[in-house]
Each structure stands twice: as C-alpha cells, then as structure tokens.
Amino acid sequence: MDIVSSPTVSPGVAQGTGDPCRTCGLTAKLSRYFELNDEEHDIIGRLHASTQRVERRRDLVREGHAYATVYILCSGFVSRYRVLPDGRRQVLNFGVPGDLVSFPSCMFARATASVCCMTEVVVAPVPLEQLSWLFARFPRIGTALFWSAAREAAICAERLVAVGRRDADERVAYFFLELIALRCVGTLRDGDRFTFPVTQELIADALGLGTPHVNRTLRKLRQRRLLVLDGQEAVVQDADGLITMASFDPTHFEMRPIPGL
C-alpha cells in the first residue's frame, strides 16, 4: 500500500513556473466550458508548477499500487489499460494533453488500471487533497471537471456499445471516429490527417479484437478509400463513409454550456 512513483517515473525535473498557463491543454479543456478569469488562470498555472518527464513505453501508473496524486498530461499521449491474470489486455482509453490521465484509476485505495506512455510525455502531478481544495476554492473549475468527467464516462459508455454490440468493421471505423470527434485529436473532414502513435495491437486491445483481424479490417478501410493508416499518420479519406460504416452519430456528444455556470 506504498506510494509508488519513483520506480516508474524518472526523477522529476521542475519545468513549471507557476505563471499563468494560457496555452496548456487543461486550460483549453476548461475553456470549452467557461471563460477563466485571471485568478483561475493563475491556479491552473500553479498546478503545473512541477512536472515530470516520462519516456515512451514506461508505465506512469501501475494497477494495484497506491497513489496520492493524479497526473495532468501536459504533452504526449498515454493509454490506460488493464490486464487479466492470464495476460489478456483491454485498453480503456487514451489520454491526450489536458486530460487527468490517472482519473479515475488513482482515486481508489489501489489503482484500478495502469497508464502507459505511448510517447515521451510530460505530466504535472497534483496531490489528491489539492483536488478537494480546488473544488472548495474554485467551484467553477470543480464543476467543469465534473462535466468533463461526465463526458469521459459517456465516451466510455459509447465504447462499451462498440465492443459489446458492433462487429469488427464497425468497431474499427468507430475507433477513429471516437479519436477524432470525441477526443478532439485532429478534425473530421475528408483529406485531414493527424498524428497518433497507435499500433495495431493497441487498436485490437482497445476494441476487444485480435491483431490479425484488425489488420484485415484496416486493409478493408484502405481498399474502400475510407481511411489509411501510415505509420504514425492517419489520413481520413471519406469521413461520411466512416460514419456510415460505424453507424455513428457525431452529434451525439455535442457539448453545451454548463447550466448555471
């Protein structure tokens, strides 16, 4: 029940300054809900006061260990996953800059899932007590975090639908639509390309499929001129085609202003 950080995380290099942080991912995320004032900008900056760099393939969080912090992802991508005793693995979601990447795994006595760095990443650890303090002192931020958690939960539910009730073709098409439309990685227009360091094995583990099957399905997408995956680059060739293939409704997760904020 020890607090784990050193075994998996390289010694923290304090890079943050405490200065207002108007360009970081978390600011961008909260700004989608309300306009932050100076004080709020300031506190977001302070949350980034100390940062850690973690290299690719390292686990930032390990299932079963105890943590006293959550991590704000400043740059890079992570995957959150869980492994069963016999090695089967399920990827739960991907973290992009601005996400509290260890939410909700680190909020239990022991972490309920692991977080692995898909690229070199920079994170800002935030003690859990500071979260409660944030809720008390900056309720607008707390409310927005709550709404943000609701969004995450809804995305998780949608993935549950995909894994539970869609076939392989639909799942793979859905995978990219979720990435683009829901996680706001790139845009959803024909010809758009975006960088995402995902392997076919990762796609398979996210969708509950086997790697060979994902490979065959990706070929289908390529042949039908819907999407090509080239190394770390993905190119959307036919957004509507993808949407049809996945029977996906991109308006499903339209944000709205938080009532009363």
Next chain:
Amino acid sequence: MDIVSSPTVSPGVAQGTGDPCRTCGLTAKLSRYFELNDEEHDIIGRLHASTQRVERRRDLVREGHAYATVYILCSGFVSRYRVLPDGRRQVLNFGVPGDLVSFPSCMFARATASVCCMTEVVVAPVPLEQLSWLFARFPRIGTALFWSAAREAAICAERLVAVGRRDADERVAYFFLELIALRCVGTLRDGDRFTFPVTQELIADALGLGTPHVNRTLRKLRQRRLLVLDGQEAVVQDADGLITMASFDPTHFEMRPIPGL
C-alpha cells in the same frame, strides 16, 4: 430540441417535504465519503422536494431528446441503455436508489442514452443549474459527487474489460459480482440472497451476449452450485467460486476516504 418530460413521465405527485432526508439513498451514498452536517442534510432533503412516480417498463429518459434535469433515484431500479439503428441494444449500467440515474446521459445537448424503469420507481428531478449551484454552495457534496462519478467511471471501465476480453462464463459470473460488490446490492457471502428484477435478455444486453447463451451459462452456474437465479431472487451459493470463475478481484474497488475532505 424540446424539453421532454410529459410524454414518458406520469404527472408528478409532490411527495417530498423538504425535511431532512436521513434515510434516502443519496444520503447513504454521500455518507460513505463524509459525515453530512445539518445544513447538508437539509439541502439533500430539499433536492427531494418534488418527486415523480414512473411505472415499470416506461422510459424515464429517451436517447436524442433534450433534458434540463438529472434524476435522483429514490426507489426502484432502472437500466441505462443505448440502441443502434438496427435494434441491437447495449445496457450500460443499472441504477439503484441514491444514483443520479440520468448521469451522464442528460448532460449533453441531447441525451446520449435512454433510461428504462425495471420496476416502478420514484425519482426526484434536479434542474441542471441547481447542480452548479450545489457545487458552489456545498463543495463537500460536489467533491463527493465527483468521487462518486469516478467510481461509476471505474465500474464502466471494468465492464468494458469484461465485454472486451472475457468469455461468456467469466462475463456472467462477473455480472453478479459487479452487482453485489460494486453496486452494493446485497452482500457477497455464501448463502446470501438478494432481489434484483433482471431478465436474461437484460443480462445478455449488458454483457454483449445472446439470450440463449446467457441461459446456458446460467445453467452452468446452477449446476456448479455457484449461484441460482429464481425469478427476482438471486442466491449466492459459492462467492469464492464466482470470483474464481470471473477472475475478479473484489478489493479492486475499495473505497478510501477522499483526501482533504
């Protein structure tokens, strides 16, 4: 984009009194995180000021419609689900008394899922603006709701693991373990019985399986003396056997006090 309530909900019968509500499910849920003071008890009571009765099989929330409220479930059970255009259905979770049953579906411009009453239920509608107000005025309640949302998200993730990477036997065993250990319906000891109005079709839709297969798997559970399902009654005969069958770790979701609250 209209506000829907009358088509699916019977005319509200004001049953709440605004009195402190020390026995309701929401109080119980929050009390797991911290001890409510009088003022907090009072506000929880006020949230239950007006209630609605909804009959079995009715949809409390319908996917695609717009809502301005969430519902606190006072009594009864509900299921939250989503249907694909061709009729395939995925059950996302079950709501028990004390849950905000329309979270997170109702927090978008249009509801992202439907909520159906498995029994006759009583709900207390809470306007969304009131949630923001609650966060600002009663930060401890807000924080606890946030933690509670984290728990829901973790449960959803665990179900994703089940549906994505477990076979039918493991899934069905997991189904009951989640119900008991995670949702706190009944207890997890040999010989314990609990009431839960679930049909085999509902189990199938929650686990991404077909009804006949669920039936066969339930028979297996019965024959192995692990669990019997008799109408609305479930009897746990061998908790450890179930845990083994599902390769499930019941300590996984242990609560801990919220740091700093």
Next chain:
DNA sequence: CGTAGTCTTGATTTCCGTCAATCGGGGTGG
C-alpha cells in the same frame, strides 16, 4: 548488419450468435 518490434498473410478451430420451436407461469378478462 543484426535485432526487435510491427505488420501481413494463411489455415484451422471454436465460441457464440441466430433462428426457431416449445414450455411455463402469472395476470387478465370473460
């Protein structure tokens, strides 16, 4: 140039979905 990681492809097996029919119990109405 060698190695490790990833992608690709094929052959075989199996789990589970689908379809269809039957059964049983509890509620309802005549």
Next chain:
DNA sequence: CCACCCCGATTGACGGAAATCAAGACTACG
C-alpha cells in the same frame, strides 16, 4: 373459475465471425 395470452425461460440445430496458431516480410534503429 377457467381460458387465454403474453412475457420470459429453455432447448436444439446450424452457421458464421473472429480467435488462435504459425510463419514470414518489412522497417527502424543501434
């Protein structure tokens, strides 16, 4: 009080989608 009916449980036969196993190719990188 009885007959009907609907919903849900049960069972069987069949087919198919995807897992698994295995081997080889490609690429990046040291």
